[in-house]
Amino acid sequence: MTTVGHFIGGEDILTGARTQAVFNPSTGEQCGEVELAAAKTVEEAIANGKAAYPKWRDTPPAKRAQVMFRFKMLLEEKADEICELISREHGKVLHDARGELQRGIENVEYACGIPELLKGEHSKNAGPAIDSWSEFQPLGVVAGITPFNFPAMVPLWMWPSAVMCGNAFVLKPSERDPSSVLYIAKLAIEAGLPAGILNVVNGDKEAVDTLLHSPDVQAVSFVGSTPIAEYIYTTANANGKRCQALGGAKNHAIVMPDADLDNAVNALMGAAYGSCGERCMAISVAVAVGDEVADELSKRLTEKLKTLKVGSGLDNSNEMGPLITAAARDKVVGYINSGVEQGAELVVDGRDLVVPGFENGYFVGGTLFDKVTPEMTIYQEEIFGPVLVIVRVKTMQEGIDLINAHEYGNGTCLFTRDGEAARYFTDNVLVGMVGVNVPLPVPVSYHSFGGWKRSLFGDLHAYGPDSIRFYTKRKTITQRWPASGVREGVAYSFPS
Numbered sequence: 001m002t003t004v005g006h007f008i009g010g011e012d013i014l015t016g017a018r019t020q021a022v023f024n025p026s027t028g029e030q031c032g033e034v035e036l037a038a039a040k041t042v043e044e045a046i047a048n049g050k051a052a053y054p055k056w057r058d059t060p061p062a063k064r065a066q067v068m069f070r071f072k073m074l075l076e077e078k079a080d081e082i083c084e085l086i087s088r089e090h091g092k093v094l095h096d097a098r099g100e101l102q103r104g105i106e107n108v109e110y111a112c113g114i115p116e117l118l119k120g121e122h123s124k125n126a127g128p129a130i131d132s133w134s135e136f137q138p139l140g141v142v143a144g145i146t147p148f149n150f151p152a153m154v155p156l157w158m159w160p161s162a163v164m165c166g167n168a169f170v171l172k173p174s175e176r177d178p179s180s181v182l183y184i185a186k187l188a189i190e191a192g193l194p195a196g197i198l199n200v201v202n203g204d205k206e207a208v209d210t211l212l213h214s215p216d217v218q219a220v221s222f223v224g225s226t227p228i229a230e231y232i233y234t235t236a237n238a239n240g241k242r243c244q245a246l247g248g249a250k251n252h253a254i255v256m257p258d259a260d261l262d263n264a265v266n267a268l269m270g271a272a273y274g275s276c277g278e279r280c281m282a283i284s285v286a287v288a289v290g291d292e293v294a295d296e297l298s299k300r301l302t303e304k305l306k307t308l309k310v311g312s313g314l315d316n317s318n319e320m321g322p323l324i325t326a327a328a329r330d331k332v333v334g335y336i337n338s339g340v341e342q343g344a345e346l347v348v349d350g351r352d353l354v355v356p357g358f359e360n361g362y363f364v365g366g367t368l369f370d371k372v373t374p375e376m377t378i379y380q381e382e383i384f385g386p387v388l389v390i391v392r393v394k395t396m397q398e399g400i401d402l403i404n405a406h407e408y409g410n411g412t413c414l415f416t417r418d419g420e421a422a423r424y425f426t427d428n429v430l431v432g433m434v435g436v437n438v439p440l441p442v443p444v445s446y447h448s449f450g451g452w453k454r455s456l457f458g459d460l461h462a463y464g465p466d467s468i469r470f471y472t473k474r475k476t477i478t479q480r481w482p483a484s485g486v487r488e489g490v491a492y493s494f495p496s
Contacts, residue, residue, distance in 0.1 A: 002032040004178045006041060006202055007185045009048040010195025015041055020175055020204075025091030025322040026312040028360030032089075034178045037203035042170070042210040045199035049141040049168030050216050052196030057138050057166040061115040064164050068112045071160075071191035075105050078187060082180050086151055087313035089177035091321040091362070092275050094314060097152075104156030106445040107463050111160035117468050118165065127495075130480045136472035138166030139218040139242070143211045145232065147224045148174035148324055149278045151181055157449070158221045161467035163197050171200045172211060176324055178202050212236050219470065221462065222246065223280070225382075226408070226454050233457035244458035244470055246450060248382040249410030252285040252391075253439055254399040254425070257293050259415035263437070265300045267415070271439035272388040273308060273320050273366045278328075280455075281411045281433070281440050284383060285372075286390045287399040294392045298347055298370045301388070305348045305366045311355050322362040323385060329362040332385030336367055339378040339389070345370040350386060374402065382408070396421060404430040410451030413439045432456065 004022065005014040014035060022032040037045075056064075075082070083097035092100070118136050126132040144158040151173060159169040173181040185200045201207055211217050212235045219242035222232045226247030236243035253271070255264050271283035286301075288294035313321035323329045333351050340346050350365025364386055372379050372389040379389060393399045396414075403412055413435035414425045422436045432451035435441030443449050443464065450461030460466040482488070 001030070004032060004034040004182060004202060006035065006037055006045070007182050007198075007200040008041070008045045009199065010189050012182075013041070017041065022089055022176065022178065023325065024088055025324055025362045026314065026358055028326070028362060032179070034175050034202050036175060037201040037207045039206055039210045042172075042201050042203065042207050043214065045170045045201045046141055046211075046214050046216050048196040048199055049170055052194055053138075053140055053168040056163070056168065056194055056197050059166070061118050061164070061166075064166070065112050065114050067188075067192040068108060068114075068160060068164060071188050071193070072105060072108045072112065074187040074191055075101065075108065075184070078183075082152060082183060084314070085180040085183060086177065087321070089179055090148065090151060091313045091324060092278075093318050093321050094316045096275050096321075097313070100150055100153045103442070103445075104153040107153075107156050108160050110445040110464065111164040114164040117465075118472070126478070127480075129482070130478060132476065132478045134474050134476045136165070136468070137475055139471060139473060141168045141170065141216050142219040142221070142471060143170045143172065143217050144221045145172045145208055145211070145224070146174060146181075146222075148176040149275065149280075151177045152184060154223050155181055155184070157223075157463040157467075159198055161463060162471040163193065165468060165471040167471055168197050169199070170211060170217070171198065172203060172207050173200065175202050175204060208232070209235075212241070213239055215239075217241060219243065220245075221470070223462070229457050230454075242470065244450075244460050244462065245456070246280070246462060247455050247457065248408060249280045249282075249451065249455050250285060250380070250382055250406055250408045251281060251283050251411040251413075252287050252399070252403045252406075253283045253413040253415060254287040254289065254396060254403075255293055255297055256289050256396060256414065256416040256418065256421060258417045259293075260417065261293075261296060261300060264415040265297065265304060267437075267439040268301065268388065269304050269308070271413075273386045276320055276323050276364070277386040278324065278384055279440075281442055283413065283439050284388060285379065286388060287402060288390055288392050289396055289399060290394065291392060294370065294390055298368070298390055301368055302348055305368060308366045310353060310363060310365055312358055312361070320366065320386065322358075323364060324362070326362050328385070329364055332364050332383060332387065335378055335381070335383045335385070335387060339369050339372070339376060342376045342378070344372045344376055344378060344389065374405075396425065400425065400429055407454045408451065409453035410455035411435070411441055413437075413441065432461075
């Protein structure tokens with residue numbers, strides 16, 4: 001059985017520490033194990049980054065970019081191998097893994113532009129013979145803590161931008177699906193990234209806390225649940241670190257009476273049930289404006305769910321795979337049970353799904369609730385599974401008020417043909433990423449990703465332009481060369 005260890009200083013490391021089983025969610029069988037780093041191992045990774053950083057910091061950005069160009073080519077060449085590793089340990093269908101990897105590659109492409117992105121600001125003759133300019137300098141050793149649901153993409157949100165800015169990076173990925181992360185890290189070394197600039201340590205809370213308390217780690221990026229995001233942000237700040245911590249979501253889609261319902265239903269199917277709902281941008285609440293819209297929406301979604309093809313992630317003909325673990329499956333089933341107990345109308349029940357040949361897999365079928373109200377647990381909390389709920393409202397404004405009152409503000413969408421309604425919605429909804437007839441409004445790589453309210457802790461969003469600001473610090477230099485032979489008197493007033 002394969003034991004996944006760590007990648008430190010350009011080498012595979014196994015220390016004999018405690019391990020945790022890694023499962024294939026489609027079969028329920030153990031497919032390996034992962035070593036959980038002790039504090040000493042994490043400190044070794046940080047030390048490697050610290051030692052490699054000075055030379056890399058002084059490497060011209062254009063030369064750094066050449067490494068990233070080669071890395072991008074390797075990701076594309078090895079895509080099939082990477083996606084199979086993702087699917088085997090996460091469970092998502094291969095075509096979904098391919099989409100995830102492609103989004104990660106787009107962030108690598110953005111990082112290739114680092115010579116342009118790091119250009120500072122210059123003012124000649126800001127004062128008499130005085131020039132002033134700003135530079136964006138790297139921080140040192142920075143860290144990323146990433147979730148199980150996008151084992152390739154989310155790390156690629158972080159470390160390519162960070163190392164292109166001149167930093168060294170320590171990555172702590174999810175211990176549930178660790179293999180693709182290490183595979184990709186080795187491709188970076190093959191592309192020419194110096195040993196020690198990217199280090200990967202697998203682990204649990206001990207590893208996380210070591211990163212958060214280390215005086216040599218200058219900044220921490222995190223993606224995960226809101227309770228953990230809040231803990232990461234609070235602890236990092238208490239230890240004087242810059243931090244961006246992206247948390248959970250409860251994403252609503254308002255369906256207007258004038259919407260193209262066929263397109264809306266197809267979009268909702270993909271947004272709610274793609275990747276088994278294990279996306280922070282998944283639509284989990286359909287807000288129907290008017291009973292007529294709600295009835296038709298429920299009817300059409302029910303018909304679509306009858307044909308939803310669920311099975312092994314390694315079978316590319318499937319549309320949805322399993323949940324990541326047995327515990328995740330049981331948690332989602334618990335939410336469905338609570339919806340029934342609290343009086344929601346269970347239209348399609350996915351609890352008893354059995355996939356022939358994969359009876360021990362962690363499967364829950366696509367589930368649909370109607371007549372859900374805001375006080376219900378299935379409305380309030382992030383389920384992170386293939387469960388879509390319909391909430392009925394009378395007006396768009398009532399729907400907007402519902403969204404704005406929720407503690408999360410990650411993503412949202414409006415289905416309409418009305419430009420006036422769309423403009424009002426985008427102006428007034430209190431959510432960080434907004435779509436109009438786009439159910440998953442994930443920004444392209446040259447914008448930045450992040451929600452509002454309790455979906456994001458910190459001022460700067462992930463990837464894109466915000467990532468360059470997050471992984472650098474501004475230094476402003478004011479310079480003057482007095483004319484030869486000129487002697488000036490003392491000036492006691494503040495310079496202007």
